Amino acid sequence: MAFTLGPNQYGKAGVRLVSVDRSGDRHVVTDLTVASALSGDLEGTHLTGDNSAVLATDTQKNTVYAFAREFGVGEPEAFGLRLGQHFVSTQASIHRAQLTIEQHRWERFGPHSFARSGAETRRARVVVTEDGAEVSSGLGDLTVLNTTDSEFHGFPRDAYTTLPETTERMLATSVEAWWDHSSAEVDWGAAYTAAREALLAAFAGTYSYSLQQTLFAMGSRVLAEAPSVAEIRLSLPNKHHNLVDLTPFGLDNPDQVYVAPTEPYGLIEGTVRR
Structure with a gap:
C-alpha cells in the first residue's frame, strides 16, 4: 500500500x-x-x-x-x-x-x-x-464584565433544562479576536487601537439579550471604526457569575454576592464580515 x-x-x-x-x-x-x-x-x-x-x-x-x-x-x-x-x-x-x-x-x-x-x-x-502577503491582527485574554444590562430568556426548554430565565445578570467574557486586513499597507498601531477601543465600546454600550447578540455588536463596531478590517472572528467564553444562596445563613442576596466558577462554561464564536 x-x-x-x-x-x-x-x-x-x-x-x-x-x-x-x-x-x-x-x-x-x-x-x-x-x-x-x-x-x-x-x-x-x-x-x-x-x-x-x-x-x-x-x-x-x-x-x-x-x-x-x-x-x-x-x-x-x-x-x-x-x-x-x-x-x-x-x-x-x-x-x-x-x-x-x-x-x-x-x-x-x-x-x-x-x-x-x-x-x-x-x-x-x-x-x-x-505571490504576496496576508495580515491578521488580534488580541486575547481581554477580560471584560458588565454588572447589569444583560438578560437571557426565551430559550427552548426540554426534559434536561434546569437553567432559570433571567432579566438581570452579570455578563463577563474573555475576548479572543482575530481580524483580517484588506491590505498589507496599514498603520498597524492605529488600526489595532481603533479595533480594541471599538470592542470595548460595543461591549459597554450594548444592552445584551444574549452573548451572541453582544458578539455581533462588537464585531460590527470594529468594522465601522477600523476601515482596514475586512472581517473579524470572535471567540467569547461566557464567564458565569452565579448568585450565592445565603438563605442557610438567614441572609438575603440582592444581586450582591456571586461565585465565579471557571468550568464548565459556554463558548460563543462567530465571524462578522463587511
Whole structure:
C-alpha cells in the first residue's frame, strides 16, 4: 500500500524576545513571543531524511533576534512581514512563511519602570508567499464584565433544562479576536487601537439579550471604526457569575454576592464580515 505526504510545515515556537529602545529619556519595552512556520518543497526530509531544503528551526530563532537588533521591532505586524519576506526570498525551497506573534502588555510607571499589565496580549499573524502577503491582527485574554444590562430568556426548554430565565445578570467574557486586513499597507498601531477601543465600546454600550447578540455588536463596531478590517472572528467564553444562596445563613442576596466558577462554561464564536 502506497502512502502520500499531505500538507506540512515546520518552524520554531515559543521564541521569547524582549527589546528595549533606549534612544530617548523614556525607554520603550517590547515583549514578544514569536512562532515561525515554513512550508514548501520539503518532501525529501519527510520521505528520505534529506535535509538539504530544511532551514533549521534554530536558524529561524536566531533570525528573530538578529532582525530585532538590525531593523528594530516596531509593530508586530510589520516585524512579522519582514521575517516572512526574508524566509521566502532567501530560501529556494520555502514558498510560504507564517509568523504568529503575541505582544505582552507592560504598563509604564516611570521613565524606565514598567509593571506587567495582566494576561491580555496583542496578536499578529502574517502569511507570506511568493505571490504576496496576508495580515491578521488580534488580541486575547481581554477580560471584560458588565454588572447589569444583560438578560437571557426565551430559550427552548426540554426534559434536561434546569437553567432559570433571567432579566438581570452579570455578563463577563474573555475576548479572543482575530481580524483580517484588506491590505498589507496599514498603520498597524492605529488600526489595532481603533479595533480594541471599538470592542470595548460595543461591549459597554450594548444592552445584551444574549452573548451572541453582544458578539455581533462588537464585531460590527470594529468594522465601522477600523476601515482596514475586512472581517473579524470572535471567540467569547461566557464567564458565569452565579448568585450565592445565603438563605442557610438567614441572609438575603440582592444581586450582591456571586461565585465565579471557571468550568464548565459556554463558548460563543462567530465571524462578522463587511
